[in-house]
Amino acid sequence: MDVRDDVVNILAGFSLFADLSTPELESLVETFGEESFPDGERVLRQGLTGSNFYVILEGTASIRVDGIDRSALRPGDYFGEISCLLGVAPVSDIVAQDGLRCLVLPGAELEPFLVGHPRVMFRLLQGEARKVRATTRWLS
Amino acid sequence: MVELTERPFPPGRYPLIVVGSGPGALQLTYSLRRLGIDHAVISDDSEPGGMFRRWPIFQRMLSWTKPYAEPERGTAAYERYDWNSLLADEESNRSIMPGVMDGTSYFPSRPEMELGLRTFAERTGLRIRHGCRWDSTHQDGEDFVLTTSDGGYRAPVAVFAVGIAQPWRPSILELDGVQQYGDLRPAETYAGRRIFIAGKQNSGFEIASGLLPWARQIVLASPSRTRLSVETRTLVGVRARYVQPYEDWALAGGVVILDASIESVERAGAGYAVQTRGAADGRALKFEVDDVIAATGFVSPLRDLPGLGVATFGQSRIPTQTPFWESATVPGLYFAGTIMQGAQGLRKHGIPSNSGAVQGYRYNARVLARHLAETRFGRRLERSRLAADEVVGFLLAQASRAPELWHQRSYLARVLRIEPSEGITDEGIQPLAHFVDGGEVNAVAVALEANGKDDPYPAIYVRAGGALSEHLLPPHPLLDFEGADYRAQLTAALKPVLGGALAGSAM
Numbered sequence: 001m002d003v004r005d006d007v008v009n010i011l012a013g014f015s016l017f018a019d020l021s022t023p024e025l026e027s028l029v030e031t032f033g034e035e036s037f038p039d040g041e042r043v044l045r046q047g048l049t050g051s052n053f054y055v056i057l058e059g060t061a062s063i064r065v066d067g068i069d070r071s072a073l074r075p076g077d078y079f080g081e082i083s084c085l086l087g088v089a090p091v092s093d094i095v096a097q098d099g100l101r102c103l104v105l106p107g108a109e110l111e112p113f114l115v116g117h118p119r120v121m122f123r124l125l126q127g128e129a130r131k132v133r134a135t136t137r138w139l140s
Numbered sequence: 141m142v143e144l145t146e147r148p149f150p151p152g153r154y155p156l157i158v159v160g161s162g163p164g165a166l167q168l169t170y171s172l173r174r175l176g177i178d179h180a181v182i183s184d185d186s187e188p189g190g191m192f193r194r195w196p197i198f199q200r201m202l203s204w205t206k207p208y209a210e211p212e213r214g215t216a217a218y219e220r221y222d223w224n225s226l227l228a229d230e231e232s233n234r235s236i237m238p239g240v241m242d243g244t245s246y247f248p249s250r251p252e253m254e255l256g257l258r259t260f261a262e263r264t265g266l267r268i269r270h271g272c273r274w275d276s277t278h279q280d281g282e283d284f285v286l287t288t289s290d291g292g293y294r295a296p297v298a299v300f301a302v303g304i305a306q307p308w309r310p311s312i313l314e315l316d317g318v319q320q321y322g323d324l325r326p327a328e329t330y331a332g333r334r335i336f337i338a339g340k341q342n343s344g345f346e347i348a349s350g351l352l353p354w355a356r357q358i359v360l361a362s363p364s365r366t367r368l369s370v371e372t373r374t375l376v377g378v379r380a381r382y383v384q385p386y387e388d389w390a391l392a393g394g395v396v397i398l399d400a401s402i403e404s405v406e407r408a409g410a411g412y413a414v415q416t417r418g419a420a421d422g423r424a425l426k427f428e429v430d431d432v433i434a435a436t437g438f439v440s441p442l443r444d445l446p447g448l449g450v451a452t453f454g455q456s457r458i459p460t461q462t463p464f465w466e467s468a469t470v471p472g473l474y475f476a477g478t479i480m481q482g483a484q485g486l487r488k489h490g491i492p493s494n495s496g497a498v499q500g501y502r503y504n505a506r507v508l509a510r511h512l513a514e515t516r517f518g519r520r521l522e523r524s525r526l527a528a529d530e531v532v533g534f535l536l537a538q539a540s541r542a543p544e545l546w547h548q549r550s551y552l553a554r555v556l557r558i559e560p561s562e563g564i565t566d567e568g569i570q571p572l573a574h575f576v577d578g579g580e581v582n583a584v585a586v587a588l589e590a591n592g593k594d595d596p597y598p599a600i601y602v603r604a605g606g607a608l609s610e611h612l613l614p615p616h617p618l619l620d621f622e623g624a625d626y627r628a629q630l631t632a633a634l635k636p637v638l639g640g641a642l643a644g645s646a647m
Contacts, residue, residue, distance in 0.1 A: 005310070023363060023401040027419035030364035033492070035484050036453035036460040038468030042577055048610050050488030050550075050591065089610075099460075099469075101453050106490020108592060 007034070007103070010057050014076040016127070019119035031113070032103040037096035044080055044094040051090055053080045053110045059100035064093040072097075081124065084110040149180035149269040151291030153283070156512065157182065159274050160301030162190020163257055164477020167226050167502045168299060170264055171509035174229055177517055180295070181266075182288060184273040188261040189254045190477070191305040197324060198350040199250040202342065202379050203497060206246050207238040211541075219543035223499035224248055226260045227506060233263050247381065274302075276444050284473065297516050299508075301476035304456050304496075306441045309434035313338055315405055315412075320434040321347070330354045333430035336414050338402055340366045344435035345382035348395065352385060359427055360385065361398040362436075363419045373592055374491045400425070405432055440479055448473075458482035463571035464511045465504065474512070480504045485551040485573050489591045493551035503544040503552055507569055523557075523565040528638055531556060531564060532630050535586045539598035539613075539621045544569045545588040549596060553585040558637045572601070580606045582637045595619065598626075604636035 008025045011017045017025060032055070037043055043061065044051045061073040070092070073079060083090045084107035105113060114121040156172070158165050161183035169181045185193065196202065203223040211217035213235040219227070225237040237256045241248050248256065261268070273289040283294040307320045319325070321343045331354045337344045340362040348358050366386060367377035378386065388395040400416035403424075407413075414427045439457045446452055451460040451469040459475055460468040461483040467473040475482065481496035494500030513519040526534060538545060538554045545552060555567040555575055559582060567583070575585045585601040595615035602609050611633040613626055 021422065023417050023419045023422065026401045027363035027365075027399065030362060033490070034454040035487070036451065036468075036482070037484065038460060038462050041462070041573070045486075045576060047608070048486070048488075048576065049612065050486070050589070052487065052490045099451060104487070104490065106592065108489060 007057065010075070014055070016055065016076070016078060016120060016123050018123065020117070024117070029103070032105050035102050035104050037100045039097055039099070041096045042093050043096055043100070043102070044083070044090045044092070046091060046093045047089050049089045050107070051080050051083045052107050053084050053105045054078060054102040057101045057103060059096065059098040061100055062095040062097060064095050065091070078127070080107070081110065083107065147269060148267040149182060151288070151293055153294040154178065154180040155295065155517070156180070156297040156299070157284070157286065157293050157295040158299045158301060158476070159183070159286070160190065160303070160477060161185050161188045161268050161270065162192070162301060162303055162477055163226060163498050164480070164501050164505060165190070165301035166257060166261055166266060167505035168301060168476045168509060169266055169268070170226065170228065171506045172512070175509055175513045175519065175521070177509070177513055180293065181268045182272040182274065182293065183268055183270050186270050187258060188266070188268065189257045191303050192250060192253045192257060195305065195322070196250060196346060197321065198346060200245065201248045201250065201253050202381060203499060204246045205237040205241060205248055207241065207243065213238060216543055217541045220541070220546045223497070224253060224256060226257070227502050228260070228264060233260065236260050236263070274443065277448055279448065297472050297474065297512065299474040299476050300442070300445070300479070302441055302479070304438050304440045304458065304478050306439050307434070308439045308455065309436045312402060312405055313432065313434040313436065315407070315432070317407070318405065318432045318434055324433065327351060327354050330431065332356050334411070334428070335359070335431045335433060336361070336412065336427055336429040337433045337435055338362065339435035339437070340378070340397070341435065341437065342379055342382055345378045345385055347433055347435055348385035349382045352388065357394060357396070358385060359396040359398065359429070361400050361402060361416055363399060363401050365399050366397060373590065375494060375497065376492065398425070445473070453482070463573040465508055474508065476505050476508060477501055483571070485571060486576070488550045488589055491550065491590055491592060493549070494547050495551065499547045503548055503569065507552065507571065510568065523567060526556065526564045526566060528564065531584070531634065531638060532627055535584070535600070535630060536598070536622045536626055538586050539588060540619070545586070549588045549590050553587040553601070555583060555585045558582045558584065576601055576608055579603065584634060584637060600630060600633050602633055602637055609636070
């Protein structure tokens with residue numbers, strides 16, 4: 001199987017991109033870059049600007065706040081969207097684990113990408129709503 | 141050649157082995173020799189130069205060397221304008237490229253580039269065992285064992301500088317007669333023909349540019365939109381040298397540029413039938429063409445290294461690497477040359493390092509040589525010291541003129557260590573990720589950064605009491621960061637590590 005086909009197949013199984021056609025997924029794979037990180041390396045760095053939007057293809061990542069692991073991210077999860085959408089530095093580190101491999105979109109390109117793919121924007125909004133709901137329940 | 145008759149480095153055990161003889165390997169072996177690190181260099185090629193002994197296929201480089209720039213040739217500051225010369229400590233061996241160019245273009249021809257690299261190797265007396273093909277690899281205890289056409293080599297540290305220049309194409313283009321980068325016919329044989337090029341990266345546009353005077357029609361297709369380097373203000377996107385087919389399309393001159401998936405490619409008589417589907421609108425199109433050319437990327441010829449445990453990623457199968465270009469999964473195995481682009485660094489605003497190009501990885505090689513000397517060979521390299529009142533001027537001069545920072549934005553940084561008991565020491569050039577992710581010692585790093593829309597600007601990273609802070613200085617239209625405003629802002633940023641020692645330095 002071609003490497004690109006492999007990535008398209010992986011993406012087709014992610015809820016974030018569930019509404020995209022195969023040509024749209026192929027375009028997405030070309031538009032996004034691909035990165036791979038050594039275990040333990042920080043992908044996003046708390047307090048440093050210029051971060052990007054990442055979608056996990058393989059491996060996992062820890063959400064680390066002030067040096068303490070708070071949660072874990074898995075294939076199909078994404079991160080960096082809050083920094084990109086608000087134009088602020090991340091409030092946590094994202095640390096690579098288990099051979100983390102991601103698709104990455106430069107922060108400035110997230111808005112035009114979402115505007116150009118309204119169904120992805122809706123599903124990302126659903127994801128953000130779930131996070132707010134979980135946080136609210138935790139706080140209450 | 142001298143190298144062939146001497147045949148240095150017979151099979152055996154060495155402290156370190158370098159595989160390759162392209163610019164990445166040449167810069168690394170030069171830098172290792174300058175540090176006195178004993179090592180062997182082997183290469184399948186008969187002469188130095190790597191991929192530039194054959195490519196670019198239309199025989200003109202994509203990276204420039206300005207023969208005349210504000211800084212004098214031979215100075216570090218001149219390197220910012222000369223993307224192609226390798227780096228030397230001796231003044232006589234610096235800035236070789238402008239001396240071998242004929243003045244017709246500030247993009248060297250391929251033969252000029254090859255001559256420049258060969259001249260560097262000869263003048264600096266580099267020793268390489270040419271004609272020695274690396275076949276396979278395994279580990280035996282602490283050693284890597286390389287089986288070659290000349291016999292076995294063992295070393296506890298191995299550096300592979302084997303490039304990313306093996307053309308790759310997807311299975312849909314695995315069809316008899318479909319050509320790809322590197323096996324094109326002479327340009328004149330495309331006279332009057334309809335040509336379909338799969339891929340809209342630089343290689344696709346290079347081919348289209350070269351065939352514009354010959355082809356009846358050129359179609360370029362891939363799923364995503366073409367980006368131009370002049371839009372991204374980085375090396376991401378099609379370079380200006382290859383933009384002519386894009387203008388031809390924009391002005392309806394006959395070139396077709398499609399954002400479309402290729403659904404099928406079939407033989408049709410003496411030519412091909414290609415079906416595409418638009419990425420955005422799903423529109424199906426069919427093309428009857430005489431030639432199909434795959435410009436769909438390149439892979440790194442890593443042979444059996446993945447079997448050894450070297451993790452790779454992406455279509456180019458680039459090894460996953462640490463900030464010092466060591467395999468993330470096989471310690472002791474490093475990479476040099478264009479493969480170094482696998483180390484991500486901070487990739488701020490999505491902008492990658494220039495580690496895939498000579499002007500970027502030549503500095504990486506120098507950093508790697510120092511890193512290997514200190515971490516693998518027990519050397520403690522000399523550091524110069526600075527007085528507190530020299531720090532602001534030093535850092536701003538680095539931001540304004542240090543070629544490492546200009547060519548490797550957000551990847552390489554100049555680091556000063558600041559310890560009350562030891563004073564201020566210059567730790568040299570380091571990967572920025574290594575600086576921001578490690579250490580507790582008070583220190584400061586300066587890098588140059590870009591965001592894809594503004595002019596580049598200095599970024600200062602200050603670590604004080606274990607806490608890291610980032611200070612972005614504003615861009616300057618003339619790229620001069622040494623004025624009073626910059627001194628004042630940097631002085632304020634450095635207060636946590638230098639405190640009162642900086643009083644008056646902003647004056």
